[in-house]
Amino acid sequence: MSRIVDEWVSRLKGKLPPIGEMTHWERMAAAMRLERTDFVPVAPELDYWQITYAGYSHQEIYHDVDKTTDACIRTWADLRTDAIWMYVDISHQIENFIPAERRPHHFIHRGEKDYLMFRPLAATLDEAIAMYERRDYEKYLADSRAVTHYTPHMLQLLEFQEKMDRQVPVIIGLATPTNYAETIVEVQNFQKWMVTEPKEKVRRYLDLCLQERLAALEFYREHAVGNGAVFCCLFGGARTWGPRHLEAFADVDRIFGEAAGKIFEHVFWHHCGRNLPGALQMISEIPGVRGVQYDMPYYGQQVTWPEWFEQAAKIFKGRQCAMNAPTTQLACHGSADEVRGMVREFIDATLPHTTACVMPGCEIDSFSPTENVRAMIETARSRRID
Amino acid sequence: MDRAEILGLLADAVEKLDVKGVEPLVDQALAAGLKPSELLTEGLSRGMQRVGQAFNCGDMFMPEVLVACDVYFAGLAKVRPLLAADGDRHVLATMIMGNIYGDVHTVGKQVAMPVFEASGIRVIDLGEDLNDEAFVEGIRAHRPQLVGFGTYMTSTFMHTKETVEAIRKAGLRDGVKIICGGPAVDAEAARRMGADDASDDAWQGVVKMKQLLGLPA
Ligand code: B12
Ligand SMILES: [Zn+2]
Numbered sequence A: 001m002s003r004i005v006d007e008w009v010s011r012l013k014g015k016l017p018p019i020g021e022m023t024h025w026e027r028m029a030a031a032m033r034l035e036r037t038d039f040v041p042v043a044p045e046l047d048y049w050q051i052t053y054a055g056y057s058h059q060e061i062y063h064d065v066d067k068t069t070d071a072c073i074r075t076w077a078d079l080r081t082d083a084i085w086m087y088v089d090i091s092h093q094i095e096n097f098i099p100a101e102r103r104p105h106h107f108i109h110r111g112e113k114d115y116l117m118f119r120p121l122a123a124t125l126d127e128a129i130a131m132y133e134r135r136d137y138e139k140y141l142a143d144s145r146a147v148t149h150y151t152p153h154m155l156q157l158l159e160f161q162e163k164m165d166r167q168v169p170v171i172i173g174l175a176t177p178t179n180y181a182e183t184i185v186e187v188q189n190f191q192k193w194m195v196t197e198p199k200e201k202v203r204r205y206l207d208l209c210l211q212e213r214l215a216a217l218e219f220y221r222e223h224a225v226g227n228g229a230v231f232c233c234l235f236g237g238a239r240t241w242g243p244r245h246l247e248a249f250a251d252v253d254r255i256f257g258e259a260a261g262k263i264f265e266h267v268f269w270h271h272c273g274r275n276l277p278g279a280l281q282m283i284s285e286i287p288g289v290r291g292v293q294y295d296m297p298y299y300g301q302q303v304t305w306p307e308w309f310e311q312a313a314k315i316f317k318g319r320q321c322a323m324n325a326p327t328t329q330l331a332c333h334g335s336a337d338e339v340r341g342m343v344r345e346f347i348d349a350t351l352p353h354t355t356a357c358v359m360p361g362c363e364i365d366s367f368s369p370t371e372n373v374r375a376m377i378e379t380a381r382s383r384r385i386d
Numbered sequence B: 001m002d003r004a005e006i007l008g009l010l011a012d013a014v015e016k017l018d019v020k021g022v023e024p025l026v027d028q029a030l031a032a033g034l035k036p037s038e039l040l041t042e043g044l045s046r047g048m049q050r051v052g053q054a055f056n057c058g059d060m061f062m063p064e065v066l067v068a069c070d071v072y073f074a075g076l077a078k079v080r081p082l083l084a085a086d087g088d089r090h091v092l093a094t095m096i097m098g099n100i101y102g103d104v105h106t107v108g109k110q111v112a113m114p115v116f117e118a119s120g121i122r123v124i125d126l127g128e129d130l131n132d133e134a135f136v137e138g139i140r141a142h143r144p145q146l147v148g149f150g151t152y153m154t155s156t157f158m159h160t161k162e163t164v165e166a167i168r169k170a171g172l173r174d175g176v177k178i179i180c181g182g183p184a185v186d187a188e189a190a191r192r193m194g195a196d197d198a199s200d201d202a203w204q205g206v207v208k209m210k211q212l213l214g215l216p217a
Helices: A003-012 A024-032 A047-053 A058-062 A065-079 A090-097 A100-106 A125-133 A145-163 A177-185 A187-196 A199-223 A243-249 A251-263 A277-284 A305-316 A328-333 A336-350 A370-381 B003-015 B022-031 B036-056 B062-083 B107-118 B132-142 B154-158 B160-169 B187-192 B202-213
Strands: A170-175 A231-235 A266-270 A289-293 A321-324 A356-358 B093-100 B121-130 B146-150 B177-181 B197-199
Touching: A003 A065, A003 A145, A024 A266, A024 A289, A024 A356, A047 A058, A047 A065, A058 A065, A065 A145, A065 A370, A090 A100, A090 A145, A090 A177, A125 A177, A125 A199, A145 A170, A145 A199, A170 A177, A170 A199, A177 A187, A177 A199, A177 A251, A187 A243, A187 B062, A187 B107, A199 A243, A199 A251, A231 A251, A243 A277, A251 A266, A251 A289, A277 A289, A277 A305, A305 A321, A305 A336, A328 A336, A328 A370, A328 B154, A336 A356, A336 A370, A356 A370, B003 B022, B003 B036, B003 B062, B022 B036, B022 B062, B036 B062, B036 B107, B036 B202, B062 B107, B093 B107, B093 B132, B093 B154, B093 B202, B107 B121, B107 B146, B107 B202, B121 B132, B121 B146, B132 B146, B132 B160, B146 B160, B146 B202, B154 B160, B160 B177, B177 B202, B187 B197, B197 B202
Parallel strands: A170 A231, A231 A266, A266 A289, A289 A321, A321 A356, B093 B121, B093 B146, B146 B177, B177 B197
Antiparallel strands: none
């Protein structure tokens, strides 16, 4: 039971005007099931942005679960997006690998709207493997932010979801094995090791990452799904790999994705940055993954935005909901008109092939103007799907 | 081995990701009487250019490109001390480069630097997450013609404005051309914030920098 949740529920329940014929939940779920919706759902990933929007600094919410939850609900109540993204930052992901006394060295707070900075945890592949073999992530878990901040925040939002009778879904975020493998040692190091280190050693490391992630899924089964979670975003790594390395090493993500798909009903994959069509193809073939939050075309690909949206939609056809637009860049330094234009292009190019969800490829930057976020929501709502 | 053959092998070492082979090859080239500058421009740098082509047409990907950069730098590290004696003739311009405040993405910078070097732009790396003062100090210390901002996120790209302003306040803006780089940049927005240009591609960045300096492409 949480006071902050109850306050919001009493303020909002039964008092919000309906939008279209479907509830937010129904709209999101139908899109994920590739069924018809009244409007295209819109669910931008508002991580840090919603903190700023709600009037908090990042420092202020860092240790304050109530304020974090308050920011998410307050923003949703104003904007009425079709989902609430729980707040996640990098400390939730890796603080449990680090003994308490060393944590201040690894995480650095800057300006009120700036991202949390962090330093990598291991400098060599051997070190990274040893860290996993020692099971550091279990040793330091108890007082880490996964336990003190992430979990209680998640539980509060799920409580809100349930007390609001599942009008709006909460999106739970968790990272995949390759995301961990890269983050822990710094992405560029891991990428080089895929080329320079013995394949078995890279495999060993990835398998350890996979085991830890699969064990974590058990936690999610009990505490997230057990408390009503249905929508889950998998933050994939391997974003800049080429076909050779995807082929050789990305199976750990496939295994993990499939396992997550068996636990959560609506799983979608977050693949931000420059997307290789082959990587999107690979993700689209993971059983249980119902949506793909994709982003920009890979380096060297000379395609227009509508062409890119269409290319992706064709990859997802019959399997996944396509989630994109506008780019996070445009959301931040474009005009509201440009945002509207790109959202329209995305919807037009996608709907002939599969369902669409307006959801920029990554989190909205804290500096993005509110009118741009409103513009993407309005555009999705401005046109009924026939 | 003749000159052309050695230069070919040096280019191959970069393209074929031969981390261990490059240093002995450089020694061999020097022993054979090749000039440090030609070894760089016609050997290692050729290799780096081929890597760029392969990357842009999808034959090579980021993991390989990163290793190619390491090979290039390993060779360059051996050659660099000898270049001054050789008259630094290959240097078209000097550039300081660093990540703007709040940005720790290093991969893009790691790729961009050897590409610039391979095109005759000497790069001094100031590091990551730099405050505005670090750029001002960098200009004073190295007297570059070019300043590169590594801005890999929208928020840090938006910080271009303050950093340019600090350079202007220090009275150093007129002496340098400023270019932003990273996946989230936009040339128009960069100019509005007081920089001269921006590019999300290192090879295209070289073309733009040469234009800014009035050098032939
Ligand atoms: C790897 C990566 C990381 C790694 C970085 C590891 C490292 N040591 O570099 C880690 C995990 C640490 C990381 C962290 C974060 N990241 Co990050 N990251 C990426 C990712 C997936 C790849 C970047 C990369 O390596 N690209 C390959 C290089 C070669 O490409 P490039 O940087 O564009 O460089 C090329 C050109 O731009 C050019 N270039 C580079 N520098 C320069 C300089 C000049 C002067 C010029 C002319 C050209 C030039 O040359 C290169 C070759 O052409 C990108 C997505 C993407 N694919 O771009 C996101 C991305 C950059 N990250 C992003 C974000 C949001 C974050 C985090 C905030 C995540 C979080 N919530 O914690 C943190 C912030 C950390 C911080 N404070 O800096 C976002 C930024 C979104 C935005 N528009 O603002 C991106 C774009 C992902 C996305 N959403 O699309 N990230
Ligand atoms: Zn992302």
